[in-house]
Amino acid sequence: MQPIHRRNFLRTSVAAGAVALLAPTAFAQKPERALPKPCRPSAWKKHGVILEATEPWEGEDVQNFTTVAEPLKGDTWRIWYSVSGKKSGYGLAYAEGAPGKLWKKIPAQLSPGEPADAPFAIGNLPEKWRPVQVTHVPLRGGRHRIYFWVHGPRVARYLAAESDDGRRYRILDPLRAVLYHPSDRAAWGLASPDGLLLHKEPNKERPADEPLALSRQISNDATNIYQLPDGTFEMFSVALVQVPKTDPAYMAHDNAPGLLRVIDRYASADGLNFETRQRIIERDASDPVDQQFYYLSQTLTSKGRVGMLGNYRCDAQTMDLEWCFSRDGVKWERPLRQAWLPRGEPPAADCYGIYGNSRLVQHGGRWHLFYTGVNSAHNGKQSHGKPRQVVMYATTDSIWA
Numbered sequence: 001m002q003p004i005h006r007r008n009f010l011r012t013s014v015a016a017g018a019v020a021l022l023a024p025t026a027f028a029q030k031p032e033r034a035l036p037k038p039c040r041p042s043a044w045k046k047h048g049v050i051l052e053a054t055e056p057w058e059g060e061d062v063q064n065f066t067t068v069a070e071p072l073k074g075d076t077w078r079i080w081y082s083v084s085g086k087k088s089g090y091g092l093a094y095a096e097g098a099p100g101k102l103w104k105k106i107p108a109q110l111s112p113g114e115p116a117d118a119p120f121a122i123g124n125l126p127e128k129w130r131p132v133q134v135t136h137v138p139l140r141g142g143r144h145r146i147y148f149w150v151h152g153p154r155v156a157r158y159l160a161a162e163s164d165d166g167r168r169y170r171i172l173d174p175l176r177a178v179l180y181h182p183s184d185r186a187a188w189g190l191a192s193p194d195g196l197l198l199h200k201e202p203n204k205e206r207p208a209d210e211p212l213a214l215s216r217q218i219s220n221d222a223t224n225i226y227q228l229p230d231g232t233f234e235m236f237s238v239a240l241v242q243v244p245k246t247d248p249a250y251m252a253h254d255n256a257p258g259l260l261r262v263i264d265r266y267a268s269a270d271g272l273n274f275e276t277r278q279r280i281i282e283r284d285a286s287d288p289v290d291q292q293f294y295y296l297s298q299t300l301t302s303k304g305r306v307g308m309l310g311n312y313r314c315d316a317q318t319m320d321l322e323w324c325f326s327r328d329g330v331k332w333e334r335p336l337r338q339a340w341l342p343r344g345e346p347p348a349a350d351c352y353g354i355y356g357n358s359r360l361v362q363h364g365g366r367w368h369l370f371y372t373g374v375n376s377a378h379n380g381k382q383s384h385g386k387p388r389q390v391v392m393y394a395t396t397d398s399i400w401a
Contacts, residue, residue, distance in 0.1 A: 035325060035333055035335065036303045036304065036325065036400060036401075037400065037401035038306070038323045038325075038336070038340060038399060038400065038401060039396055039398055039399050039400060039401055040401070041339060041340055041341065041342050043396045043397070043398070044340075044341050044342075044369075044394045044395070044396045045394060045395050045396065046341075046344070046392070046393075046394045047099055047100070047392075047393040047394065047395065048349075048392060048393070049349050049373070049390045049391070049392055050099040050100065050103075050370075050391055050392065050393045051064070051079060051081065051095055051103060051390065051391035052388070052390045052391070053083065053085075053388075053390075054105075055105060055107075057083065057091065057107050058083040058085070058091075058093075058105075058107075059083050059084055059085015059089070059091075060084070060085040060388065061083070061084050061085060061388055061389035061390075062081050062082070062083055062084075062389060062390060062391055063081060063082050063084070063133075063355070063372040063389045063391070064079055064080065064081040064082075064357050064370055064371070064372055064391045065082070065133060065222070065295070065355040065356075065357065065372045066133045066134075066135055066222065066223060066224050066295065066297070066357065066358055067079070067080040067081055067082070067133070067134055067135060067136070067357050067358060068080055068135060068136050068357065068358045068359065069357060069361055069368065069370040070136070070361075071361060071363045071364075071368075072096065074098075075098045075099075075364070076096060076097060076098045077096070077097070077098065077099075077370075078094050078095070078096050079094060079095045079096075079103075079370060079391060080092075080093075080094045080134050080135070080136050081093055081094065081095065081134075081391060082131075082132045082133055082134060083107075084132065084389075089130045090130035090131060090132040090151060091107060091108060091110075091130065091131065091132075092107070092108040092120075092122070092131050092132070092134045092148060093105055093106055093107040093108060093120070094106050094120060099393050106119045106120045107120070108120045108121065108122050108131070109121040109122070110122050110123075110125050110130075110131070111123045111125065112124070112125060112126055112127055114170065115163075115168040115169055115170055116168070117168065118167065118168070119167055120167060120169075121167065121168045121169065122146075122161055122169045122170075122171065123168070123169070123170045123171070124161075124170050124171040124172075124174060125150070125171055125174065126152065126174055128152045128153060129150045129151070129152035129155060129174070130150060130151055130152065131148040131149065131150050131159075132148060132149050132150075132151065133148055133149050133221065133222075133223070134146050134147070134148040135147045135148070135223075135224065135225055135358055137225065137226070137227050137271070139162075139227060140227065140231055143162055143163065143164060144162065144163040144164075144165075144166045144169070145160055145161065145162045145163075145271065146160070146161050146163075146169055147159070147160050147161075147178065147223070147225050148161075149181075149221050149223070150174075154183075154184070154185040154203060154205065155184055155185060156180070156181035156183055156184045156221075157177035157178075157179065157180045157181065157184050157186070158177055158178045158179035158180070158219075158221075158223055158237075159171050159172075159174060159177055159178065160172050160178055160271070160272060172272070175207065175209065175210040175211070176210075176211065177213070177217070178217070178235075178271075178272060178274065179217050179218075179219045179223065179237060180213040180217050180218050180219070181218075181219070181220065181221065182196055182197075182198045182218055182220075182240065183198050183199070184213065185203035185205060185206045185210075186203075186206060186210060186211070186212055186213040187199075187212075187213045187217075187218050188201065188202050188203040188206075189201055189202040189203075189212075190212060190213055190214075190215055190218065191215060191218075192215060192218040192219070192239065192240065193215055193216060193218070193239070193277065194239055194240065194241045194242070195242065196218070196240050196241070196242050196259070216274070216275070216277045217274075219237045219238065219239060219240075219264070220237070220238040220239065220240050220261065221237075221238065222237065222238045222261075222294055222295040222310070223235060223236070223237040223238075224236050224237075224295065224296065224297040224298070224358050225271065226298070226358075227271060231269075232267065232268065232269055233267070233268040233269070233270070233271035233274075234265065234266070234267055234268075234329055235265070235266040235267075235268070235274060236263055236264070236265055236266075236280075236295075236296040236297070236298070237263075237264055237266065238261050238262070238263060238264075238293070238294065238295065239261070239262050239263070239264045239279070240256070240259045240260070240261060240262075241259070241260045241261075241262055241282075242258055242259055242260075243258055243259075243260060244258070245258065248289045249283075249289050249290065249314075251290060251314045251315060253317075253379060253381070254314050254317070254378070254379060255378065255379045255380070260282075260283070260292055261292040261293055261294055261312060262279060262281060262282040262283075262292075262293055263279075263280055263281035263282070263293050263295075263296045263309075264277055264278065264279055264280065265277070265278050265280045265329060265330060278330070280296075280329075280330060280331075280332055281293050281296060281309065281324075281332055281334075286337065287337070288313070290313055290314040290315040290316075291311070291312075291313065291314075292312040292313075292314050293309060293310055293311070293312060294310030294311075294312040294319060294355075295308075295309070295310035295355065295356065296308070296309050296310070296324075296332075297356050297357065297358050297359060298326070298329070298359065299359045299360040301399075303400070304325055304326060304327045305325065305326040305327065305328075305329060306323070306324075306325060306360065306399060307323070307324035307325060307326060307332060308321050308322075308323070308324075308340075308356035308360075309321070309322040309323070309324045309332075309334070310322075310355065310356070311337075311338075311339070312378070316377075317352070317377035317378045317379050317381075317382070318343070318352055318353060318377070318378075319352070319353030319354060319355060319374070319378065320338070320339040320343060320353075320354060321339060321340050321341045321354045321355075321356050321371070322334065322336065322337065322338065322339065322340060323336050323340035339354075341354055341369065341371070341394055344373070346375075346384040347375060347384035347385045348373075348375070348384075349373040349374075349375055349388070349390050349392060350371075350373025350374065350375070350392055351375050351384050352374050352375050352376050352377055352378075352382075352383070352384070353372075353373070353374040353376075353378065354371055354372070354373060355371060355372040355373075355374070356369070356371050357369070357370050357371055357372075360399065365397075366395045366396065366397055367395065367396050367397070367398065367399050368393070368394075368395055369393070369394045369395070369396075370391060370392070370393055371391070371392055371393075371394070372389055372390070372391060372392070373389070373390055373391075373392040374387075374388070374389050375387065375388060376388075
């Protein structure tokens with residue numbers, strides 16, 4: 001999710017808790033088997049805002065979009081999140097505590113050299129590069145990996161960092177990313193698989209030892225990544241499809257007019273080199289003309305994959321969390337096409353948008369969802385009160401009907 005002040009960026013250019021993860025082959029079902037039904041939206045109980053900006057280093061907003069929530073002892077959690085603000089810029093952190101109580105907040109200490117000896121540190125990060133939208137993936141074998149987007153001078157890319165102890169992370173290679181935004185210097189002169197080309201000529205300031213991006217690596221942000229039980233990796237990210245002004249889907253008031261957001265799936269053996277990319281969700285004949293898709297996250301269950309889909313109505317500039325379902329991660333069913341977790345009534349903190357985190361968590365006899373709520377339009381032109389982003393919390397006894 002893009003904070004208010006970065007929404008003109010285009011123009012300016014493992015599982016947590018007790019969720020049982022099953023191998024993709026375990027989801028293979030007979031074609032005639034009925035699609036499971038989700039719980040009703042009214043089955044969710046909202047618990048309001050649980051995390052908001054209180055520290056100087058947090059700036060104005062906090063968001064847990066694309067991050068994970070990991071249960072600890074009793075009713076306590078570790079919530080990975082991002083911070084943003086005009087003065088503080090982007091940053092990563094995690095908070096430990098219980099909803100409704102005080103949280104201990106741990107910001108990431110960033111360094112261009114080796115990671116610092118701190119509870120949460122990231123090293124090998126070039127100066128002036130700032131991270132956002134972190135995802136923690138405990139690797140098979142005991143190591144830890146985090147993924148995040150970084151923004152710097154002519155840089156917008158998705159990087160990976162690893163740690164032996166879950167505290168001190170080192171970026172594997174800042175010059176060789178997992179994904180690149182179309183505005184990244186390594187993507188200049190290259191078109192995405194959909195033909196999007198923001199800069200026709202290569203960037204002359206790109207370091208000589210930094211390779212060009214590959215076309216299949218060019219993507220927008222809003223990325224969720226998972227290591228599957230068989231050890232392979234699966235990633236869902238947003239692709240941008242360009243349409244002319246004459247197309248009814250062209251929305252001049254959007255922060256990225258003429259660019260439609262759709263969902264692509266990537267597959268990889270090591271989680272660093274994704275050679276397989278395919279389109280899995282895009283607007284169809286049953287959707288309104290302004291329908292776009294901002295993100296896709298998934299929770300693997302015994303019945304199949306429950307998806308949380310960012311249902312973005314571009315005309316109204318609202319974001320809903322839509323339920324979808326898949327047995328293999330490739331074919332996704334969208335029977336509801338409406339909000340699964342309803343937005344709040346104005347001036348609620350989530351009255352304009354709900355942005356899901358990386359997965360649902362089954363813990364303590366309930367299902368838990370930590371999400372980012374916003375009270376302002378995606379383009380930042382309207383809001384109910386002072387625009388802000390906060391982490392909110394909802395639970396349900398069952399995610400099934």
